[in-house]
Amino acid sequence: MSEKVNSVDRLINVIERIGEAKSPIAASDIIFESGIPKPTCHRLLQQLEEANYVQLDERGHFYPGSQMLSIALDVRLTNQHKLQRQAILHGLSRKLEETCGLALANDDPSPHMVYYDRIQTNWPLQIVIPVGFPTPLWASASGKLFLSTLTPPQLRRVLSKLELSQCAKNTIVDNQSLKKELNTIQRRGYSVDDEEFIDGMVAIALPLYDQFGHFMAALFCHCPKSRKSVTELENYLPILRIAQQSLEAVYQDMKLSADRKDD
Template identity: 30%
Template sequence: MTSHKTETTRIEGDTPAQRLLALLEVIADKDHFFTLQSLVEETGMPKPTLHRMLQQLEGSGMLQREADSRHYGKGNRLRRLAENLLLNDTVHGARHAVLSQLVDEVGESCNITALSGSEVLYLDRVETSEALRFYLHPGSRVPVHCSASGKLFLAQMSPAQRRRLLGEAPLKAFTTNTLTDMDQLEQEIDAVRQQGYAFDDEEFLSGLLCIAVLANNPQGGKSNIGIAIQAPIMRLTREKALECLPALQRAANAIAAIDSDAMLTQHHTASSV
């Protein structure tokens, strides 16, 4: 059965470079593989033109061809670009101040994270002054299925999207608590979606407990910013972590407000040019 689109996504720009960037924006918004033909139908652009543009993006490492040679996906260079933008964001200082205040309030290490591929990327982290602590620096990565923030990111996806992201291979066990069965993970994600927070209960590192929430996306829709508290289980139980939840949610709201202000400033700046 053939579906008919009522409107197309226009690829606009005065120069070839601007049109290439506009196409890259369309591609970056996709959460699935795509073909040349699907882009032709979506954008209404001539097939030879789109084919040439895709070749340029593939040649630069921004896209990569999948095994069947028909489908395209995001390339390593595009992922690195996205990660560098997140790690060096201009709102980093303001977010870091919120994170520092949260650490002062709860007395444990806290971090800000984002989803990168099938991993959770640490954008920022402030350590507790306690002698016993786990060191995870900005730039560190944690598998999405055994991370508190990761479960929140997964909870925003459809089951099909989650399975596509996690792949067909068995989920890797890092500790005896790691959820390696997809059905068990789905049950956990259902609970996370309902309660609005998630735990990593010694699922990535033995002896480490983590609780996380998401900062709302100022534009609505899915969030890609998580904020979490981490501590050794001898200091942070599930019950004590839940007592920290109001402080964690206040910090998430503060970060969402910072991001919203930054977007408004960017919009006003662009409008005045």
């Protein structure tokens, strides 16, 4: 039992070092600050990376992954920030007259996106995807958006865990076509789903980044194709980008408030 507790303590210590760092931190610094033996620390970091709790930047330094950010959002968002976030989503949904929300990446048991928050439209005809519902990375606007933010090594690891099955009539089911789509998403800064996840549904998604420029969540809007086409959703990009910036500002304020509380 004491050995198990010691392992948990070490894991928490590593997570704290990464979570408290003001910028991506090197493994050598984590080892020095935590006092954890080098082989053990590298093993813990590898496990955390595989579970998407931490990610690597281009220098090989560690920063919080989507799983850690998801927990941080759940734990640290105060009622005030929740109200601000929902007010932005309500306003966006009213302007677009469609369902809008946020999606987070999740790696348990396999990589997928999860609807974290959602404001449902009032149209009689609507597509209802509940909060917490897993959506495929390769076949959804938010999922493809997340994949487009990964480094080549990260993308290879994630794709190795996925079976690109056919979800709807336009689902991308081969790696080369998917990588071409991800390059397009990187270039234009947003992602679309044209009946790739569900037949008759279209969607658009924009990224939310933290203060270090790392992907935090996807802001999405989806609707029946009979009501709006992908092109019509793209016409709302100016409005979506205002909401994107507002939501990022809420997160920045939340992070600053939490830092002041910690101090």
